Amino acid sequence: MSSSPHHHPGVGCVELSFEWPDGDRLFTNLQVSFGPGRTGLIGLNGSGKSTLLKLLAGELTPTGGVVRVSGAVGYLPQDVALDTGLRVDEVLGIAGIRAALRAVQAGDVREQHFSTIGEAWDVEERASGVLDDLGLGHVGLDRTIGEVSGGESVLLRLAALLLARPDVLLLDEPTNNLDRQAKRRLRAAVAAWPGVLVVVSHDRELLTEVDRIADLRDGGISWYGGDLTAYEEAVAVEQEAAQRMVRVAGTDLRKQQRELVDAHVKLARRRRYGQKMWDTKREPKVVMAQRKRAAQVSAGKHRIMHEAKLAEAEERLAEAAEAVREDDEIRIDLPRTAVPTGRTVLTARELRLCHGAQAPGGFDLHGPERVALVGPNGSGKTTLLRTLAGELAPLSGEAVVHVPLRFLPQRLDLLAEESSVVANVARFAPGSTNNRIRAGLARFLFTGERADKPVAALSGGERFRATLAALLLAEPAPQLLLLDEPTNNLDMASTRQLSTALASYPGALVVASHDVPFLESIGITRWLLLDGALRETTREEVRAT
Structure with a gap:
């Protein structure tokens, strides 16, 4: 990771590659930069959103390329449990400063205390203000984490970041497990953030507070100005155009297939006519042989031309289909x-x-x-x-x-982690046949080999669908x-x-x-x-x- 003077705070990566120890590659030569303002980073489960945030935060090391950081970075990971014995001021990172303040107030004027305090003489007041803003005014600085709820501990970790005032704030699914009031306070904190903020989230209400959406898909990022609603409107227009291109390409492909069939029929007729002329010997052999060779050359060129057009049409259809997002729906008409x-x-x-x-x-x-x-x-x-x-x-x-x-x-x-999706469903329906289970799983988008994958290899979304199935x-x-x-x-x-x-x-x-x-x-x-x-x-x- 490299850093530069933070006149213009930001974080990004140049030609970043990353793969897990088992060889599963997530990114290849990824180029992305997050600058001032609030960015909502979205994408399918398993697309690498949390991994990208960890790379930007320095929690993971890239396989290749470089992460560039300008300014101090604060990172709120997803689902990290805090030691229940920690005091609130320790979580906020101000325990040492508070201890130095107490020492000075008690008459201990050693230089080390002043060095520890620095300019943070008002740290307790600022901490109380941040806690109040997040609805944690009732949580005293000397309380322990074991005395607060899970949602409050998430907000305390956010409070620690707000108190540290980093230039760049990275948040990974911060609203998970928060109740309505806590979510509202977190949204307010995001809306008021003055620097660079990147938030990974699926929370629709939180994503109304961002300035732009970064859509991580197939190892690359597409940018959309505006919040989630603007993003969905833009994607809807894109998908309508993509579907239209698929229809046009499909029509062209069918046309090329018909023309190739017609060409084969015509060539077959010419061959039969030539053979008839040869059999009846109506012209000299030399002339007939020359015509046969010319006809074969012409037929070859004709066939190659039509096959090339067909291949081009197939390629256009494949390209058009790639632009269409899968929007399969689970069906529970049971x-x-x-x-x-x-x-x-x-x-x-x-x-x-x-x-x-x-x-x-x-x-x-x-x-x-x-x-x-x-x-x-x-x-x-x-x-x-x-x-x-x-x-x-x-x-x-x-x-x-x-x-x-x-x-x-x-x-x-x-x-069961090591069992396949089919085997797991069979445990819940021991009287059902394999065919019936597979037919049912198809309703949940598990067909063919997908149904035979072990649960341990499933993404978060797939695991949820398998459990629901x-x-x-x-x-x-x-x-x-x-x-x-x-x-x-x-x-x-x-x-x-x-x-x-x-x-x-x-x-x-x-x-x-x-x-x-x-x-x-x-x-x-x-x-x-x-x-x-x-x-x-x-x-x-x-x-x-």
């Missing part, structure tokens, strides 16, 4: 998962959960209802789902499920699905596929999520807020929180 209207699906009465959350009066679920379970981090949504799924016993009350159900937890650890193709067919933060770590294409899939699922749903646009896309019919107690709410109220 009739055995349907729930009749009015059928009682779930009954919960006076539940008191393991961690103290309560559902006074309980609630019922009827027919193919679609329930969104919302609430702040730590309110007990996962605990409630696990209780409904029968994984946890309530402290009191009862939850009775009247139809077959399946639970998709946040951690996608239901599948295993649950939905299970026996008995689930008529109630419980989903816990299903869009965490899914790219936007996979989220779109999941939305389409759940829109066609005819059973009942209970989905815990902070992702309101996703919940709206799957046709939620009821909104339940869990925050100390469980109560009915509205989409408008959830959006306002």
Whole structure:
């Protein structure tokens, strides 16, 4: 990694190549530069977004090429657990300065304390201000990480970066596991960032705060001005043009195929005519031999010309098809998962959960209802789902499920890593035939060799689809699905596929999520807020929180 004076802060790479120890190559001669402003870095799961951020941050070493940095870089990785024994001021990187301040205030005037403090005499006030901005004003500097929630620890790591004031800020999926209020505060911090910012995210609301979109695809980056909405509009125009080119190229290819067939028919007729002339010997042999040779040369040229045109047409079609993005959709038109209207699906009465959350009066679920379970981090949504799924016993009350159900937890650890997708689904449906399982997997975009891949070799999006397939193709067919933060770590294409899939699922749903646009896309019919107690709410109220 090389650095230069930061008159113009930025980060980028020149002819960067990177491959993993197993030989899997992600980048070859990648050229990219991120300058002032906010950039949203998006791409499919497995395209290398997080790896690129680690390379830019110096966490990984390129196989080839160079990373160039101008200015100080701050990096917020995805899902890095902090030591629960750390104090908040240690996470913020100001513990040493605070200790020096205390020493000076106590009368210790050794030079080392003044050297440690430098210009940071107001560091505690600045730290408190940053924590307030992120909604962490209640978190004291002497508290330990073990006393704060997972979402708060993410915001604390961001607070440490904001306090350090780097020239370049790199954020990797910062809104994962954050509740609505925390997401809103993070969006405000992103919107107010004055320097260079690159954020990897699939969060639609966060991506409305960026100035440009960088789309990482097939080892290269395409740039789009504006936020996510502008990007999607531009891609829609591009894809319409690409589809049109495919149609034009396909029409031309069929024309060239017809012309080649016609040419072969004409040449066959000429050969038959020449043979007839030879057989009847109407002309001298010398003349006939000359004509035959000329005809063969002409036929050869004719055939080569048409074959060349056909090859060109095939190449044009292939090039046009490459510009069209795969937008395959998962289909869950599984009739055995349907729930009749009015059928009682779930009954919960006076539940008191393991961690103290309560559902006074309980609630019922009827027919193919679609329930969104919302609430702040730590309110007990996962605990409630696990209780409904029968994984946890309530402290009191009862939850009775009247139809077959399946639970998709946040951690996608239901599948055996070394087994194939087919073998994993077979575990959930032991009475099903191989052909039936493969036919079902095709609905989830696992066809042929894809269905035989081991789970360990799947990308994040593929792993999610495989887990969803295993649950939905299970026996008995689930008529109630419980989903816990299903869009965490899914790219936007996979989220779109999941939305389409759940829109066609005819059973009942209970989905815990902070992702309101996703919940709206799957046709939620009821909104339940869990925050100390469980109560009915509205989409408008959830959006306002």
